[in-house]
Structures are given as C-alpha cells and as structure tokens.
Amino acid sequence: MTPAERVEPYVEFARKAFSREATYRFEVISAIGSLVLRVYLLRSVWTALYAQNAAPAGIPLHAMVTYATVALLMSLILEVDGTRAIREKIREGTIATDLMKPINLPLYFFSDGLGMTLFAAFTVVPSLLLALLLVHVDVPSPDALAAFAVAFVLGYLVNFFLNFLMNVIAFWTLETFAIQLMVRWASDLLGGQILPLAFFPGILGQIAQSLPFAAIYSTPLQIYIGTLPRSQWAAAFEAQVMWLGVFALCSYLIWRLAARRVVVQGG
Amino acid sequence: MPIIQTRELRKVFRAVKRYPGAIGALRTLLSREHVDRVAVEGVTMSLEAGELVGYIGPNGAGKSTTIKMLTGILVPTSGEVVVAGLVPYRERKRNARNIGVVFGQRSQLYWDLPLIESFELLRAIYNVPRARYKHNMARFTEMLEMGDFLSTPVRQLSLGQRMRGDFAAAMLHDPQILYLDEPTIGLDVVAKEAIRTFIARENAERGTTVILTTHDLIDVERLCRRILLIDHGRLVYDGEIETLKEQYGTHRTLVVQLTEPQDVSIDGTELVSREGNVVRLRFDRRETSADQLIRRVAEKYSITDVSIEEPELESIIRRIYLEGYEASPPEEPVA
Numbered sequence: 001m002t003p004a005e006r007v008e009p010y011v012e013f014a015r016k017a018f019s020r021e022a023t024y025r026f027e028v029i030s031a032i033g034s035l036v037l038r039v040y041l042l043r044s045v046w047t048a049l050y051a052q053n054a055a056p057a058g059i060p061l062h063a064m065v066t067y068a069t070v071a072l073l074m075s076l077i078l079e080v081d082g083t084r085a086i087r088e089k090i091r092e093g094t095i096a097t098d099l100m101k102p103i104n105l106p107l108y109f110f111s112d113g114l115g116m117t118l119f120a121a122f123t124v125v126p127s128l129l130l131a132l133l134l135v136h137v138d139v140p141s142p143d144a145l146a147a148f149a150v151a152f153v154l155g156y157l158v159n160f161f162l163n164f165l166m167n168v169i170a171f172w173t174l175e176t177f178a179i180q181l182m183v184r185w186a187s188d189l190l191g192g193q194i195l196p197l198a199f200f201p202g203i204l205g206q207i208a209q210s211l212p213f214a215a216i217y218s219t220p221l222q223i224y225i226g227t228l229p230r231s232q233w234a235a236a237f238e239a240q241v242m243w244l245g246v247f248a249l250c251s252y253l254i255w256r257l258a259a260r261r262v263v264v265q266g267g
Numbered sequence: 268m269p270i271i272q273t274r275e276l277r278k279v280f281r282a283v284k285r286y287p288g289a290i291g292a293l294r295t296l297l298s299r300e301h302v303d304r305v306a307v308e309g310v311t312m313s314l315e316a317g318e319l320v321g322y323i324g325p326n327g328a329g330k331s332t333t334i335k336m337l338t339g340i341l342v343p344t345s346g347e348v349v350v351a352g353l354v355p356y357r358e359r360k361r362n363a364r365n366i367g368v369v370f371g372q373r374s375q376l377y378w379d380l381p382l383i384e385s386f387e388l389l390r391a392i393y394n395v396p397r398a399r400y401k402h403n404m405a406r407f408t409e410m411l412e413m414g415d416f417l418s419t420p421v422r423q424l425s426l427g428q429r430m431r432g433d434f435a436a437a438m439l440h441d442p443q444i445l446y447l448d449e450p451t452i453g454l455d456v457v458a459k460e461a462i463r464t465f466i467a468r469e470n471a472e473r474g475t476t477v478i479l480t481t482h483d484l485i486d487v488e489r490l491c492r493r494i495l496l497i498d499h500g501r502l503v504y505d506g507e508i509e510t511l512k513e514q515y516g517t518h519r520t521l522v523v524q525l526t527e528p529q530d531v532s533i534d535g536t537e538l539v540s541r542e543g544n545v546v547r548l549r550f551d552r553r554e555t556s557a558d559q560l561i562r563r564v565a566e567k568y569s570i571t572d573v574s575i576e577e578p579e580l581e582s583i584i585r586r587i588y589l590e591g592y593e594a595s596p597p598e599e600p601v602a
Binding site: 001005008009011012013016019020023024092093094096097099100101102103104262 | 335338339340359360361363364366368370373375377379380384387388391392393394420
C-alpha cells in the first residue's frame with residue numbers, strides 16, 4: 001500500500017464528519033447564538049466587577065474581556081468531542097462493525113473528530129464577527145499570535161487525548177457521563193476557561209497551574225493576552241508537550257487493554 | 268484447500284457473577300466470583316471457496332460468537348480458525364479486506380449523509396481502484412435498483428432500500444467471503460426476494476463464499492444446499508438439506524379434496540385432520556408409494572383433487588431443536 005492509500009481513509013473520515021456536521025444547521029445557529037449571548041453576559045459581569053477593583057492580578061478590563069471572548073471562541077472548537085462516538089458505539093454494540101473494517105480505530109475517531117473540529121472552526125468566524133459588535137478584542141503582536149496558534153494546537157491534542165481516555169472507560173463501565181461531567185467541569189475551571197488562573201489565590205493557583213488542564217485553555221490564552229512573558233513561552237510549550245506525551249501514552253495503553261477486552265469479551 | 272476452516276473452536280465467556288435485588292447489586296459490585304458461559308463448544312467446519320451455506324440455530328446457540336471469531340474481532344478460548352489463509356484475530360485488518368459483512372439489525376451506512384457518500388467512504392477505506400469502484404457501483408445500482416435513492420440521506424430510506432444499500436456496501440471491495448446475519452429480517456416479500464436474488468447471483472457469478480445466518484428458513488431453502496446446524500454451542504448437523512429431509516422426512520402427507528365432506532379411512536395411513544371436504548392423511552413413504560395410495564383413495568371415494576405435502580425444513584429443524592439430532596430419527600410423533 002502506498003502512503004497515500006494509507007492516509008486516504010482517514011482524510012475521507014474527516015471529510016464525511018465535516019459534511020455530517022453541516023447537516024445540523026439548527027445546531028450551528030444555536031451554537032453561535034449562545035456564544036454571542038455568553039460574550040455579552042461575560043462583558044457585563046466583568047465590567048461590573050472591574051468597577052469595584054480596577055485591575056485584579058494585573059489584568060486590565062480590556063485584557064479580561066479579550067480573554068473571556070477568546071476563551072469562548074476556543075471552546076467552540078475544544079468542546080467538539082469526536083471520541084464521544086466511542087461511548088455510543090460501545091453501548092449500541094456497533095463497535096463490532098467498525099472492528100470488521102481494515103481501519104485503525106483510534107485514528108478513525110481522531111480524524112472523525114478533526115472533521116467535526118474543522119466544521120466548528122468555520123463557526124468561529126461568524127461568532128467572532130458578531131462578538132465584535134458587542135466587545136472590543138485586543139489583537140496581540142504577530143509573534144504572540146503565532147505562539148498562541150502553536151499553544152492552541154498542542155492544547156487541542158491534549159484535549160483530544162483527555163476526551164479519548166474518558167470515553168474509552170466506557171469499555172468497562174458502559175456509562176461515563178458522571179466522570180465526563182466531572183472532568184469537563186474540572187478542566188473548564190482549573191484549565192482557565194472561565195477564570196484566568198492568575199485569579200486563583202495562593203496555593204490553589206499553583207496547583208491549577210501544574211495540572212494538565214492548564215495546557216488546554218490557560219497556556220494559549222495567557223500568551224494571547226500577554227500575561228505570560230515571552231521568556232516563559234518555551235517552558236509553557238514544554239509543559240504542554242509533556243502532558244501531551246503522558247496522555248498519549250496513557251491512551252495508547254488503555255486502548256490496547258480495551259481492544260483486548262473487546263476481542264476477549266465480545267464487545 | 269478450504270477457504271474457511273475451524274478445528275475444535277471453543278469460546279467461553281467469563282462474567283462477574285450477578286446477584287438479584289438491590290443488595291445483590293451491591294454484592295455483585297464487590298464480588299470477585301465469576302461464572303463461565305460456554306458459547307461455542309468445539310466447532311469444526313470446513314468450507315470450500317464458492318460455497319453458500321446456511322448457519323442456523325436457535326437464539327443463543329453460538330452463531331454470532333462463531334461469526335465474530337471468523338471475522339477476527341473475538342479471540343477463541345481454544346481451537347483453530349483459518350480464513351483465506353489468515354488467522355483472523357491475529358490479522359484483523361488484513362482479514363477485514365477479504366470479508367464483507369451485512370447485519371440485518373444494524374447498518375454500516377452513514378446515517379445523516381446521502382447513500383452515495385457511504386460508498387465513497389468505503390471506497391477509500393478499502394482502497395478500491397476508481398475504475399473498479401465505478402464498475403461495481405454501476406452493477407449494484409442496476410441489480411439492486413438503487414438509482415432512485417443514491418442521493419437520499421440514509422435515515423430517510425425505507426428498510427428495504429437501506430438493506431440494498433448495505434449489501435452494496437458489503438460487496439463494494441469484492442470480498443472473497445460474505446457473512447450475512449439475518450439479512451432479510453423485517454423485509455417485505457418483494458424486498459426479501461430482491462435480496463435473495465442478489466445473494467444467489469453474487470455467489471454464482473463471482474464465486475463469493477457466503478455464510479448465511481438466519482432464522483428465516485425460506486432464505487436457507489431457497490439459497491443453500493448445505494447447512495450447518497448449531498445448538499448449545501455444538502455443531503449438531505453439517506450436510507445437505509436434502510439429506511436431512513431424507514432422514515427426517517420418512518412421512519408424507521396426502522391432501523385429498525373430496526366432492527363432499529365425509530370420513531375417510533385408508534389402510535396404512537393415519538388421519539391427520541379434516542376440515543370441510545379437505546382431508547389430510549399421513550403415510551410412511553418407505554411402506555406405501557404415493558401412486559398406490561392415490562389409486563386406493565380414488566377407488567373408494569369421489570375426489571376432486573389430491574396433492575402431497577413434504578415435511579418443511581422448518582418442522583424438521585424444530586424437531587431437532589427439541590429432541591436433538593439423530594442420523595436415523597425415531598418415528599415422528601403425530602403433529
């Protein structure tokens with residue numbers, strides 16, 4: 001098989017996932033609508049809070065509103081969970097049909113998720129334009145923007161493996177909703193999606209900073225608004241890559257166990 | 268060389284022992300006790316390329332478990348399995364290229380997308396060359412009459428249309444072997460017929476080896492010469508349907524239509540039923556020949572029509588499920 005032939009199925013998975021997502025027009029509109037509403041609410045909340053305290057943790061209001069808006073736009077992409085299909089396929093037993101195909105299943109879920117993500121990325125543009133009617137978003141220097149992009153891609157991969165791990169647990173428990181809710185909540189809060197980690201008091205901030213969740217939202221966002229000095233970018237990337245390695249390894253190991261369980265227990 | 272071969276294939280599932288009730292559920296959660304359930308017990312079979320065999324048995328007999336082992340998604344507890352020269356569970360992906368699978372109960376098509384897009388995806392998955400893909404698509408579209416709904420989203424298809432799509436999907440990469448699991452379940456008569464014709468044609472024209480798992484014995488009678496009968500995980504019969512009928516069908520039923528309702532009594536026969544002026548008489552074809560019998564009936568009574576009913580495969584199979592298989596079965600009880 002040529003490399004092109006090896007890659008082709010996965011490109012096609014991504015394309016089909018993209019088209020599939022496009023069939024849900026109502027969901028797209030409601031996702032954009034809800035995002036714009038949240039941007040508006042966050043702007044109001046932060047403006048009110050800042051009226052009491054000029055610049056907590058050294059982040060001025062405009063930077064805070066930028067942070068919150070960019071975090072919401074990121075969530076449009078990061079909340080896409082391609083690996084959710086694993087859980088559904090296990091519960092419905094259709095995973096057996098997939099195993100009867102000459103494909104690598106984790107790679108299938110990744111490319112399916114990637115297709116969904118690419119579609120979600122398209123919704124970012126109209127969302128941003130609408131958000132700009134309500135708020136002003138700071139634009140950092142080109143190199144900070146590039147660094148943000150790198151951090152975002154790394155964070156995306158960490159997020160993928162985190163989701164993958166959560167969903168593969170379904171091989172043992174069938175239902176993973178409670179675990180996922182907990183992890184999602186932890187990753188949103190401790191990852192800095194809702195609040196910058198700089199606002200967390202003392203030891204709590206340090207703990208949050210050293211958890212893997214920070215790699216998903218906090219690192220790219222801090223680069224974006226400039227609270228992470230240029231001199232610390234390399235170290236931040238390193239931490240992201242480290243978490244990526246850890247999660248990828250865990251995913252690989254747990255998938256091998258899971259796959260063995262399927263072939264031994266019959267799915 | 269056979270294309271599918273198993274020797275003493277065995278599969279035992281191990282499950283946590285479950286206790287009933289709410290307290291029991293807690294006990295189940297903490298318990299380390301296991302129960303073993305034997306799903307397949309020493310199945311040995313050998314299929315030549317191009318055969319079309321029915322693999323039948325009651326629910327829970329071990330049919331699906333066998334198929335899962337043949338497709339490589341289940342590892343046998345013991346025994347050997349070789350499919351087209353590969354050990355399926357060791358080379359799942361390579362084996363997958365040799366096989367096509369259709370499940371009547373679940374579709375492999377993309378639910379939200381037009382049917383044609385599922386075919387394009389499968390073309391990519393199996394790396395079917397473009398020319399081959401076009402050729403196959405043209406054939407399937409014609410044979411399965413899919414032209415009208417190729418661009419319809421799968422969720423909007425009728426069951427019959429969806430099944431036709433699933434068959435095309437399974438055969439798109441020219442698999443050597445086709446596994447069918449209840450492929451006609453829930454279909455109307457016309458759709459069933461279309462599917463049967465397709466299976467027969469693919470088998471005859473392309474030499475595809477087919478294993479047909481079904482509860483619909485009409486499918487089996489129409490398509491297969493050979494059947495494998497499995498019960499409680501054991502292969503109880505492996506041979507031609509005709510042989511089975513010979514062994515079990517020692518009795519025939521003579522259906523006599525009389526000009527007027529009356530009692531009928533003929534030596535060497537047994538009255539099965541009498542409804543209006545239709546009388547059913549059972550006889551042993553080893554002792555009485557049909558033409559003798561008809562002559563005797565015609566001499567004694569005024570009749571308008573006669574016909575002979577053979578035992579259906581279904582009643583034979585039912586008997587085997589209930590009593591187990593024996594090469595020379597005892598006298599058939601009166602139904």
